[in-house]
Amino acid sequence: MEISNLFFIIISAIFINNFVLVRFLGLCPYIGVSKKLDSALGMGMAVIFVMTMASVFTWLINHFFLSPETGIFGYDLTFLRTIAFILSIAVLVQFVEMVIRKSAPELYKALGIYLPLITTNCAVLGVSILNITENYNFIEAIVNGISSGLGFTLVLLLMAGIRERLERAEVPKALQGMPIAFIVAGCMALAFLGFSGLKF
Amino acid sequence: MKPIAEFTKGILKENPVFVMALGLCPALAVSTSVENAIGMGAAATFVVLCSNLIISLIKNFIPDKIRIPCYILVIATFVTVVDMTMNAYLPPLHKSLGIFIPLIVVNCLILCRAEAFASKNGVGLSILDALGMGLGFTLALISIATFREILGSGTFLNMRILPQSYKPMIMAILPPGAFFTIGLLMGLINLLKKKE
Numbered sequence A: 001m002e003i004s005n006l007f008f009i010i011i012s013a014i015f016i017n018n019f020v021l022v023r024f025l026g027l028c029p030y031i032g033v034s035k036k037l038d039s040a041l042g043m044g045m046a047v048i049f050v051m052t053m054a055s056v057f058t059w060l061i062n063h064f065f066l067s068p069e070t071g072i073f074g075y076d077l078t079f080l081r082t083i084a085f086i087l088s089i090a091v092l093v094q095f096v097e098m099v100i101r102k103s104a105p106e107l108y109k110a111l112g113i114y115l116p117l118i119t120t121n122c123a124v125l126g127v128s129i130l131n132i133t134e135n136y137n138f139i140e141a142i143v144n145g146i147s148s149g150l151g152f153t154l155v156l157l158l159m160a161g162i163r164e165r166l167e168r169a170e171v172p173k174a175l176q177g178m179p180i181a182f183i184v185a186g187c188m189a190l191a192f193l194g195f196s197g198l199k200f
Numbered sequence B: 001m002k003p004i005a006e007f008t009k010g011i012l013k014e015n016p017v018f019v020m021a022l023g024l025c026p027a028l029a030v031s032t033s034v035e036n037a038i039g040m041g042a043a044a045t046f047v048v049l050c051s052n053l054i055i056s057l058i059k060n061f062i063p064d065k066i067r068i069p070c071y072i073l074v075i076a077t078f079v080t081v082v083d084m085t086m087n088a089y090l091p092p093l094h095k096s097l098g099i100f101i102p103l104i105v106v107n108c109l110i111l112c113r114a115e116a117f118a119s120k121n122g123v124g125l126s127i128l129d130a131l132g133m134g135l136g137f138t139l140a141l142i143s144i145a146t147f148r149e150i151l152g153s154g155t156f157l158n159m160r161i162l163p164q165s166y167k168p169m170i171m172a173i174l175p176p177g178a179f180f181t182i183g184l185l186m187g188l189i190n191l192l193k194k195k196e
Helices: A003-016 A027-032 A037-066 A078-103 A105-119 A122-133 A138-166 A178-197 B002-008 B024-029 B034-058 B064-089 B091-100 B102-106 B108-118 B123-153 B175-195
Strands: none
Touching: A003 A138, A003 A178, A027 A138, A027 A178, A027 B024, A037 A078, A037 A105, A037 A122, A037 A138, A078 A105, A078 A122, A078 B064, A078 B102, A122 A138, A122 B091, A122 B102, A138 A178, A178 B175, B002 B123, B024 B091, B024 B102, B024 B123, B024 B175, B034 B064, B034 B091, B034 B102, B034 B108, B034 B123, B064 B091, B064 B102, B064 B108, B091 B102, B102 B108, B108 B123, B123 B175
16 A cells, blocks of 8 residues: 555545535535534534544444455345445444543533534545445545545635625625525635646 | 425425525535436435335334434435335436435435424325425426536437537536536525515
């Protein structure tokens, strides 16, 4: 395994194939939680954490249980992938919530309300499935999980910064609120399209 | 009158995409062509219909505290059914929808209908609600896809409707086009609502 390969995965996940702006994953929190900078930061941190953990667990589940070649049962159980992944993510989120509440009440206060929302964030299930379909090995899957979360947080923070200023801008009545948020997102996607020419 | 209202509310008044902003990820991602939009709409409608039906039947047996995982399990089962059926009979469509088929599981629209409607109402009303919401979702997808396909490739359902000399606006089928289209369509709907 080469370092340059990992580097490519990082750049690709953060900029070239950004989860929100290019792959369209995790749009609900992107539009819903981007009204304030602090809450966007909290949500971003929670997503990075859960995405990394989910990458680890779902890769292990796929490798040791579902895959016909390496699984301990020896059967092709890949048809159970969707169910197994979503259940393990739900369990994981619940578990993380309980651990954080016990061990770090301060962090829990900051992340608490966002954690339950993350189960239904398609970015988490998305990164788990992409790790499998792209045939990443264990290290690559973890790196992809972290950097996809970073990419999500980056655009979430950018969006929150823009929307805090939009509050004071004069927007045509019909476009106020969500419509203008989408148009801003379109402009950001246009800017991120510039990264698509990056090659190594 | 009530049953009819439960059916029609999803189409315009509580349209899942344009008004309630649910299920945005697939709505933007697969709306590059009308064909994909219809496929995705049909898949989501099937899942919301089946999950609403099952959840309204078993709602009294599910303990309140673990209801969300139970709903997700029911939904994931039907998503697997759709995934495998589409892979067997419509492989090209399955390929172009790609990762968004398994991601129907986490489509907020479906979980929202289970939690907000099917867990409180009977079987008949839940089916009507699911059909209305599914139809509303499909229509929203088709309306976004119509703009993007005509502008981006000059076709509608793969039939050429703009002359050959039309230079396709590639941006419309790239990600930014999706954001602009849904933003402007939402604005248009707001404008129409104000007039009423």
